[in-house]
Amino acid sequence: MKIKIVALSVALLACGGVFAQAADTVAKVKASGIVTMGVRDSSGALSYTLGDGKYTGYHIEICQRVIANLEKAAGRKLEIKYQPVTSQNRIPLVQNGTVDIECGSTTNNAARAKDVAFLNTTFVEEVRIAVKANSGITSIAQLNGKNVATTTGTTSVQTLRKNERANGVDFKEVYGKDHSDSFLLLESGRADAFVMDGSILAGNIASSKNPADFKLVGEVLSVEPIAIMIRKDDAAMKKLGDSTIGEMVKSGEMAKLYDKWFMQPIPPKNTRVGLPASESVKSAWAGPNDKPMEEYKK
């Protein structure tokens, strides 16, 4: 019994030690020489895999700049490890120290800000409506009585419900099990519109058989700031990341990166997302902030 208690307290102490160290990313990477980047398999042009354990995208490139500055702060060369994460496990993995910096497509909202911290917003997602170009639909009001597709397990479903109640329109929701499935609903005519994050819609349209057949129309249904995620209460890391982002905006590198990932053809299929920087993205760059989604609502 005594031995058990001793073992338990040793284990607890050890855990405490790990946590204490984990909150200070600079010290942690200085000691280990390894920095772990959380990445996504397919989060549009923000973060995706090329196969063979290679990851790339707009947010990953920004993270690489942050890590370059982290190397300077730590005073040693760092080995970058990539850890694929999902929307279910990304927050626990950042909290428990498995991932040092998450470079995916995480929406900065108040609930998450209780568990983790976000760098300044680098991308703003706008929930939009995609329709067939010849459908004549130009606004959400025209979707009354129409079939509207969206993807199960996304916040767009909730956005759609709220809009339905707020605007008094009544549409029939059809749910795809993933984004390509939802797009198939639109393409096959089972749905008249597909409501989803603008970058995902643009990407799906770009890689469709005939991109000219589809277009993004209507009002922006919801605005969500997307940011790089780090551990909470790590002021040094937050400052380092924010200043890296600030410098990139100032030097014009951020706009160049955006152009590279959202306007130019990107690997592996050399398709174009074709989503020009929106006003919300530009204002997030001009006035750096880490406001959660709740403050974007008018």
Next chain:
Amino acid sequence: MSWDWKVFLNDDGSGRTYLQWMFDAWGWTLSVAGASWIVAMIVGALVGTLRTLPNSPWLVRLANAWVELFRNVPLLVQIFIWYFVVPKIFPAMKDLPSFILVVFALGFFTSARIAEQVRAGVQALPRGQRYAGMAMGFTTAQTYRYVILPMAFRIIIPPLTSESMNLLKNSSVAFAVSIAELTMFAMQAQEETSRGIEIYLAVTLLYAVSAFAVNRLMAVVESRLRIPGLVIAGATGGGH
């Protein structure tokens, strides 16, 4: 890990609570499973019987083809074929609600399995039963109606119970074609509320309760239909 069961009382954005939504979803699960069960039993009994007919080789082949077709293609693939491919070939089917398509997909898939069990039940009977029917001057239809099928169906109630429970659990694939059933509720609500563990536990419980209810119901059917001395569960030889 702290529990937050109050999450079920939150508003989901359209004016109902997550709890109400979950019960709506449960209703969809039960309707899909119930309607598919009816399709599966009718078609399965018919096809299974056809497979055992003595003097109609083409009907037997047709029924065999049916079973192999629906048994050898994964269920999710079948659902997608019904939803995306069939309406392309027959434009008239485009207006059918996805509920009907899923009921057909699930029903036909399960019918292949039930047909196998019906065939097994019929073939488990001693050949003498059939001959006895013929000796009485019954037609083939009468032999099946009065002699073979009443016994065959009693024999296969235990596997039919498993099959009915499987059908209920298989109904979760309906989420893939936009039926707002329990699995879809779970995927959607856990994303919206970030309380995945509570949501999944509740949904698991509902599935388990429904499947167990099917089990008990079939047990009642089995005991009601039992003929003393004829087929005794657990006894060897079927009591002939």
